[in-house]
Structure formats: structure tokens, C-alpha cells
Amino acid sequence: MIFLRQLLFPLIAVIAAFIVGGILILIIGDNPIEAYRLLLGSALSWPDGIGYTLFYATPLIFTGLAVLVAFRCGLLNIGAEGQLYVAAFATAWVGISFANMTAWILLPLCFLAAILAGGVWGAIPGILKARFGSHEVINTIMLNFVAVALCSYFTQYHYKNPGPIMETTAIGGGAHIARLGRFVPGLPERIPVNVAFLLALLCCLLVYLFLWRTKWGYELRATGTNPTAAAYGGISIRKQIIIAMTISGSLAGMVGINEVLGYRYRYYDGFSDNYGFTGIAVALLGRNHPVGVVVAALLFAVLQRGGIHVDGFSEYVTKDIVQVLQGTIILFVAAEAFFSGSFNRFGLLKRAKV
Amino acid sequence: MSELFSVALFWSTIRLSTPLILAALGGMFSERAGVINIALEGMMLAGAFTAAAVTHAVGNPFVGLAAGMAAGALIAAIHAVACISYKADQVVTGTAINILMIGMPAFLSGAFFLSSGSTPQLPKEDLIPWTPIVIAFALVPIAWYVLYKTPFGLRLRSVGENPEAADAAGVSVARMKYAGVLLSGALAGIGGAYLSIGQSSLFTRNMTSGRGFIALAALIFGKWRPVQTLLACLLFGFTEAVSIQMQGVVKLPSGEDIPVQFIQMVPYLLTIIVLAGFIGSSRPPQALGIPYQKER
Numbered sequence: 242m243i244f245l246r247q248l249l250f251p252l253i254a255v256i257a258a259f260i261v262g263g264i265l266i267l268i269i270g271d272n273p274i275e276a277y278r279l280l281l282g283s284a285l286s287w288p289d290g291i292g293y294t295l296f297y298a299t300p301l302i303f304t305g306l307a308v309l310v311a312f313r314c315g316l317l318n319i320g321a322e323g324q325l326y327v328a329a330f331a332t333a334w335v336g337i338s339f340a341n342m343t344a345w346i347l348l349p350l351c352f353l354a355a356i357l358a359g360g361v362w363g364a365i366p367g368i369l370k371a372r373f374g375s376h377e378v379i380n381t382i383m384l385n386f387v388a389v390a391l392c393s394y395f396t397q398y399h400y401k402n403p404g405p406i407m408e409t410t411a412i413g414g415g416a417h418i419a420r421l422g423r424f425v426p427g428l429p430e431r432i433p434v435n436v437a438f439l440l441a442l443l444c445c446l447l448v449y450l451f452l453w454r455t456k457w458g459y460e461l462r463a464t465g466t467n468p469t470a471a472a473y474g475g476i477s478i479r480k481q482i483i484i485a486m487t488i489s490g491s492l493a494g495m496v497g498i499n500e501v502l503g504y505r506y507r508y509y510d511g512f513s514d515n516y517g518f519t520g521i522a523v524a525l526l527g528r529n530h531p532v533g534v535v536v537a538a539l540l541f542a543v544l545q546r547g548g549i550h551v552d553g554f555s556e557y558v559t560k561d562i563v564q565v566l567q568g569t570i571i572l573f574v575a576a577e578a579f580f581s582g583s584f585n586r587f588g589l590l591k592r593a594k595v
Numbered sequence: 596m597s598e599l600f601s602v603a604l605f606w607s608t609i610r611l612s613t614p615l616i617l618a619a620l621g622g623m624f625s626e627r628a629g630v631i632n633i634a635l636e637g638m639m640l641a642g643a644f645t646a647a648a649v650t651h652a653v654g655n656p657f658v659g660l661a662a663g664m665a666a667g668a669l670i671a672a673i674h675a676v677a678c679i680s681y682k683a684d685q686v687v688t689g690t691a692i693n694i695l696m697i698g699m700p701a702f703l704s705g706a707f708f709l710s711s712g713s714t715p716q717l718p719k720e721d722l723i724p725w726t727p728i729v730i731a732f733a734l735v736p737i738a739w740y741v742l743y744k745t746p747f748g749l750r751l752r753s754v755g756e757n758p759e760a761a762d763a764a765g766v767s768v769a770r771m772k773y774a775g776v777l778l779s780g781a782l783a784g785i786g787g788a789y790l791s792i793g794q795s796s797l798f799t800r801n802m803t804s805g806r807g808f809i810a811l812a813a814l815i816f817g818k819w820r821p822v823q824t825l826l827a828c829l830l831f832g833f834t835e836a837v838s839i840q841m842q843g844v845v846k847l848p849s850g851e852d853i854p855v856q857f858i859q860m861v862p863y864l865l866t867i868i869v870l871a872g873f874i875g876s877s878r879p880p881q882a883l884g885i886p887y888q889k890e891r
Contacts, residue, residue, distance in 0.1 A: 269706035317686050319633075375870040376879070378686050379815060382633065382808055383863040394856035515697075521690050559705035561698040561712065568695025572673070575683040575691060 251526050251533070253580055254573035255540070262566045271557040280562075283550035284543040292432035295421075296504075298535075298542035299434070300325070300496040300513075302441035304520025305527060305534035306448050307363075307493035311377075312529050313452060314485035315465035316370075320381025321493035322517025323388030324362045328494030330392040331358030332501040333508035336412025337400060344415035351416045351502055359494015360487045362388060367486025371479035377486070385517070396510050407510035418502045435503030437495070444492060445531040451488075461485055493517065514545070522571045541567065604836055609728060610794060612832030614639065614786040614803075616731040618810035619817070619824050620738050621782030625671075626819060627742065628775025629755035629882045633689035634674055636807025637696030638780045642667040642787030644700030647714040647798035648707070656723045660788050667784020668777050670696065675776040679769050682886040693807075701800045712800035714791070722796055727789035734782070739821040751775055755880035758887040768887045783807065812866040819880065831862040 263273035284290045304321040311318035335354040339347055366380035393407070400409040418437065422430035452458035463471040464481040472478050500512055519541055526540070527533025548563035573579065618635045625632040645666035650659030674692055677683040701712035708715055742748040753761040754771040762768050790806070791798040813831055817824030838858035 265702070269703070271706070317684075319686065319690065369867065369871055373871040375867075375872070378631075378633070379811075379870055380867055383812060383867050386805060386808065386863045387860050390856040390860045394854050397856075398854060515694065518690060518694055521687065522694070525687065557706040557709075559702055559712070561702035561705060564694055564698025565702055566698075568691045568693075568698060571691035571694065572677060572683075572688060575687040576677040576681040577683075579677075579681045 247528050247530075247533075250577050250580060251528065251537070251574060254526065254570055254577075257573050257580075258566050258569035261569050262562060265565065266558055266562070269557050271555060276551055276555055276558045276562070279551045279554050280547035281543065282547075284546040288428045288432065290546060292422075292428055292434050294539065294542045294546045295438050296432065296434035296499075296542075297545045298538045299438045299441050299499045300516040301519055301523050301538035301541055302438075302445065302535055303495045303499070304493050304516050305523030305538050306441075306444055306531065307489045308520045308524035309527070309529045309531070309534055310448060310452070310461075310492060311485050311489040312524060313465045314461045314481055315468065316367075316377050316482065316485055316489075317521075318363065318366075318381055318486065318489045318493075319378055319521065320363065320366060320384050320517070321489070321520045322513060322515070323381065323385035324359045324490040324493035325496040325500075325513060325517060326385075326388045326392050327362040328355045328359035328490075329497035329500050329512065330395060330409075330508050331355065331494075332497040333409050333412055334395075334400070336416040336501065336506075337410055340413030340415075342413065342415060347413055347415040348418070348502075351412075352498060355494045355497035355501075356491045357494075359497070360491040363490015363493065364483060364487040367483040370486075371482045377482075389511075392508070393510050396508060400508070402507065408505075409508040411507050412501065416502055417506060418498070420503065433504040435499065437499035437503045440495065440498065442535070444495065445535055448492070449531045457484070493520070519567060522567055522574075525571060525574045604840055607836035607839065608829065608833045610832075611835045612828045613728045613731045613793075614789050614806050615810045615813055615828040615832055616735065616825060617727065617786030617789065618783040618807055619813045619828055620731075620734055620821065621667075621779035621786070622811055622814045623738065623742075623779075623819060623821065623824060624751065624775045624782070625779035626775075626814065626883055627755045627880055628751050628772045629758065629880055629885065629887070630675070630678055630772055630776050631685040631689065631884045632674070632776070632779050633686060633808075633811060634670070634692035634696075635779070635783045635810050636803055636805070637689075637692040637694075638667040638670045638783035639787035639790070639803045639807045639810075640696040640700055640801070641670045641780075642784030643791040643802055644704065644714065644787075644798045645784075646788030647717065647791040648703070650717055650721055650792050651715050654721060656717075656721050656792050657726075659792050660723065660726065660785065663788030663791075664781045664784040667780040667782070667787065669780070671776050671780020671783075674780070675773050678886065679772045679776070682888070685884055685886075697801055700798060704798065704800075714798040717792065717796045719796070722792055724793050727785055727793050730785060731789075735821055735825045742821060747774075752880075754887075755882055758882050762887075762889060768889070772887070783810075786810070809862050812862050815879075816862075816866050816869050818869075818878070830865075834858055834861045 266273040266276050284294050307321045331354040332351050335351050366377045369375050369380050370377045402408050402410045420430050420435045422428040460476045468478050523537040527537035544563045548560035551558050552560040622632045622635050642663035646659040646663030649662035650656045677688045678685045704712050750766045751771050754768050758768045813827035816827040838855045
């Protein structure tokens with residue numbers, strides 16, 4: 242029953258958000274059912290719909306996991322956006338600087354760059370919190386802007402590909418990772434879903450094992466649930482904060498693997514479509530559990546893919562409906578008491594509690 | 596270098612500081628009442644869009660300004676209901692509002708004006724380049740007076756510092772928090788309106804481009820106090836003005852442009868440094884971010 246209740250609220254939040262979105266679509270004089278049919282239908286077609294949906298889900302799984310790990314330690318990582326930018330740039334930098342190396346050396350180096358750069362950028366607010374007590378939310382927001390400016394500077398002044406587009410030169414061929422189209426019959430290789438998707442699923446498993454099956458994970462969660470008790474039990478809160486933020490940053494950083502090594506093969510300035518912020522929604526909707534994160538990431542990926550389709554085929558509804566739906570979903574998930582209040586009134590929750 | 600520090604730079608600083616001052620003072624009322632407001636960005640976007648759309652429809656920018664203010668307050672009301680009445684996490688709700696407000700104005704513009712997310716261009720006589728500036732600078736002493744010299748201000752601050760004591764003294768904690776958050780939305784709404792019907796002549800997609808967050812940075816840099824916050828806004832407005840003026844004018848000895856990215860980073864880096872306590876200490880209101888649960 243506990244499991245069902247965990248499912249119930251996110252589901253209600255999603256449905257409620259779709260109702261709010263539907264009312265909005267009605268107000269602007271369009272047909273909500275038609276719009277939602279376009280939105281969901283296009284994302285579930287084979288191979289383009291599903292291929293792109295999985296591709297969009299990949300970064301969201303990484304950022305969702307990043308927010309989850311920090312959250313389990315009682316921290317809010319609003320900085321996944323900055324962490325993934327720094328990591329993506331670092332990945333591209335390694336891929337460009339050592340372009341001539343064989344894949345056996347270059348690929349691990351690129352992976353390491355993504356994980357390390359993201360980890361370092363995540364560790365900074367962790368250290369600032371542990372050492373000076375300054376709030377990680379403010380520091381991660383500020384570091385997002387610093388990250389974007391830094392990457393943009395290096396792209397513009399040092400590694401720019403000639404031409405009007407703000408992007409770096411290409412990475413070495415040895416650093417490319419395979420697209421899933423190479424292994425899956427019927428899935429063309431032009432669809433950019435790549436090995437990073439499998440890596441994301443693997444990370445879900447690893448995060449689960451780490452948090453719930455190891456001593457370190459236990460200490461991290463203990464810090465999140467009750468820092469006073471954890472400290473009394475001999476756990477160093479400061480250490481846990483830094484560890485959690487570093488892991489969180491590394492997970493966000495792996496978005497760079499998907500983006501640089503599997504998709505564009507270069508750093509593209511401003512590539513992230515709010516992946517870091519959507520990650521907060523993904524983690525919340527997924528109830529801060531790895532399995533939930535995968536499901537929520539897939540849902541948001543469906544929206545993102547479908548949004549592009551709606552834009553092209555409906556008269557009034559633009560792809561901006563996706564952000565409206567996302568924001569509304571988070572609002573409802575965050576204000577869960579809103580539903581439990583109205584449930585109690587109808588006596589529904591009492592039954593669900595059994 | 597000397598050609599940089601001119602009258603033009605002075606006015607540019609004033610113009611660029613105005614939206615920051617309005618949003619930061621707004622944020623101050625909310626955070627002094629104990630409610631974190633990282634949704635200033637979203638509230639500014641709501642104000643910017645509504646002001647431009649209403650001015651286009653009515654043809655009167657003052658009606659547009661009032662509508663922008665009301666829109667900011669309306670979005671703030673969502674924040675208030677979720678955080679105060681339903682005890683939602685304030686940071687998460689703020690993030691939700693920011694995402695929602697990237698989408699909503701563009702969605703409505705797309706539908707009403709069949710555009711790709713912007714409102715129609717307004718004629719020059721429908722713009723108010725000065726009114727919001729006057730409002731912003733006049734608000735600083737008013738905010739100071741309200742916060743420190745009126746019973747309302749005292750109650751607002753007490754709710755942000757020690758809600759239990761305020762409650763025991765008969766202050767309605769929820770009502771004060773609502774007042775703080777709604778004020779923040781109204782002021783951020785004016786700040787956004789200035790961007791669309793003061794500084795430029797239409798609303799464009801995501802036109803605040805992070806100004807809500809710079810305002811938040813200024814608020815922290817200004818240690819949650821009105822006058823210091825004003826100075827922080829002027830400093831951040833000045834850095835932006837300098838970065839605009841410097842483009843292509845001032846060169847490094849090597850003959851290259853000075854990268855604007857480094858100037859853009861200044862407000863954010865300063866905020867991190869001041870928050871870590873390197874430049875004096877910046878102490879947030881004691882009960883900031885903690886939902887108040889009345890004892891029964």
C-alpha cells in the first residue's frame with residue numbers, strides 16, 4: 242500500500258497539470274484533446290518518436306539522479322545546469338586536445354573529464370557550505386551563471402570553430418561513442434540516442450546500490466534525515482555534504498558524455514535545454530528514488546519530443562506548453578498537501594492509508 | 596579609458612539598475628518575512644509580458660504598468676499559497692514558477708499574437724522610459740521607512756526572525772508572510788514591466804535573461820537591507836553598463852577585446868564571496884525558508 246501511495250500523488254500531480262494545461266489551451270481557442278494527441282502520439286512513434294524520446298530522457302536521468310543524491314543528504318542542488326556545462330566543455334576540451342590518441346586512451350579520458358569537471362563544480366558549493374555555512378541554493382545559482390560565462394569565454398576566444406555558430410572545433414574520432422542505431426534493428430543511426438542512455442540506466446542501479454546497500458550511502462542518508470542524530474552517531478556532517486555535492490555534480494556532469502561524445506561531437510554553446518532545472522522536477526516527481534527518476538525522465542522526455550511536434554501541427558499551441566506543464570507538475574508535486582487536504586475532505590486518503 | 600566614464604555611462608547605469616532595484620526591494624520584503632524568493636525572475640517575466648500585452652491592447656502604458664504589477668502579484672500569490680498555506684518547499688516552488696514563466700508568456704504570445712513568443716512592437720508614445728526609474732529610486736527610502744519605522748515593518752521582520760515570538764505577541768504570521776510575498780511580486784512585476792514598456796518596446800521570449808537572479812544576488816550582497824541593496828544594484832548595473840560600453844572600444848595591450856564574460860561574472864562571484872563571509876558577514880533572516888507550523 243505504501244508503494245501505491247508513492248505512485249498516487251505523482252500521478253495525480255501529472256493529471257492535474259494536464260487539466261490546467263487543457264484549460265489554458267481551451268482559453269486560447271484550441272482543442273486540448275487534439276493538442277495532447279499530437280503531443281503524446283508523436284513521441285511514441287517508431288523509430289523517430291521513441292528514439293528521440295530516449296535521447297531526451299538521457300540527460301534528464303543524469304540530472305534527476307544528481308538532484309536525488311544531494312536531496313537524500315538534505316541538500317538542494319539547483320546547480321546541475323552549471324555542472325553539466327562545465328563538464329561538457331571539459332569533455333570537449335579533452336576530445337579536442339588529445340584528438341589524435343587512440344580510442345582506448347581517449348575515451349576513458351573524456352569520460353573522466355566529464356565526471357571530474359562536474360564533480361569539482363559540484364564540490365565548490367559543498368565546500369562553501371561545509372566550511373562557511375553559506376547556503377548551497379544561492380551558491381549553486383550563482384555558479385550556474387559563472388559556468389555559462391566561463392564556457393562561453395573559452396569557446397569564443399580559444400576553441401571556436403570558424404563560422405557564425407558559437408561552438409568549438411570537433412573532437413577526435415576516437416572519442417565518439419556508438420549510437421544505439423548500430424545495434425538495434427530498425428533504428429536509424431541519424432537518431433542521436435547513444436550508449437550514454439545505457440550508462441544512465443547503469444548509474445540508476447549504481448546510485449541505488451550506493452545509497453541503500455553501502456555504509457557510505459547509509460551515512461549520507463542519515464545526514465539527510467536527521468543531521469543531529471547523524472552527528473551524534475559519529476558521522477561528519479561536513480564530510481557528507483562535500484561527498485554528496487561531489488557525487489551530485491559528477492552525475493550531472495555525465496550529461497556531457499551524452500551531448501559531446503554521443504551527439505554533437507563538439508561543445509555547442511548554450512546546448513542545455515534547462516536539463517539541470519528539469520532534473521529537479523524529475524527527482525521530485527520520481528519521489529527521489531532511482532526507479533522513479535527513470536519513469537519521470539521518460540515522461541518529461543515525451544513532453545519535450547511531443548512539444549516540437551505540437552508546435553508544427555497546431556495553429557495556436559506552441560512548444561511552450563511543455564514548460565507550462567512542467568512548471569505546473571512541479572508546483573503540484575511540491576504542494577502535495579494541496580491534494581491530501583482535499584482527499585481528507587472526501588475521505589479518500591483514509592482508505593488509501595490502509 | 597577616460598572616454599568610458601561619461602554622462603552616457605551614468606545614465607546607462609541608472610537604466611540598467613532600475614529593474615534590479617525594483618526586483619531586489621521586492622525580494623527583500625519576501626525574504627524579510629521569512630519566505631525565500633528565487634522566483635523573482637518568473638515574476639519579472641510575468642510583469643514584462645502583461646505590461647506589454649495590456650499596453651498594446653489598451654494603448655495606455657500606465658494601465659499596462661498597473662497590469663504588470665498585478666501580474667507579478669498574481670504569480671507571487673501562487674508562491675504564497677503553495678509555500679505558506681500548503682508548506683511546500685520554497686526553493687522548489689520558486690523553481691517551478693521560473694520554469695512555468697519561461698513557458699507561459701511565450702505560450703500566450705504565440706496564441707494571441709501568432710508570434711514566436713513576443714508581443715507586437717509598441718509605438719514610441721506608448722512607452723514610459725522614466726516613470727519606473729522614478730518609482731524605483733523613490734521606493735528605496737519608502738522601503739526603508741516601512742521596514743524600520745512602521746508597525747507593519749516591525750511585524751514583518753519579526754515574522755522572518757522569530758515567528759514563534761511574533762505569534763505569541765499576537766501577530767498573524769501567515770498574513771505577514773502573504774503580505775511580504777505579494778509585495779515582492781508586485782515590485783518584481785514593475786521591474787519586469789520596465790524592461791518591456793520602458794527600456795524596449797515589446798516583450799520578447801525570456802527577456803529578463805537572469806536579471807531576477809542578479810536582483811537576488813544584489814539582495815544578498817546588500818545584506819537584506821534597503822540602502823545597501825540599492826548600492827549593490829547600482830554596482831551590478833554599473834558592471835553591466837561598463838561591459839556594454841567596453842565592447843569593441845577598450846582593448847587589452849595585446850590588441851584583443853576584453854572578454855565581456857568576465858565582467859558578466861562579477862555580480863555572481865561577489866555574491867559567493869560575501870555569502871562566505873569574506874567581506875563582512877551577510878546574515879539571512881533567522882527563520883528564512885522554514886515553514887511556520889502554529890502550535891496547537
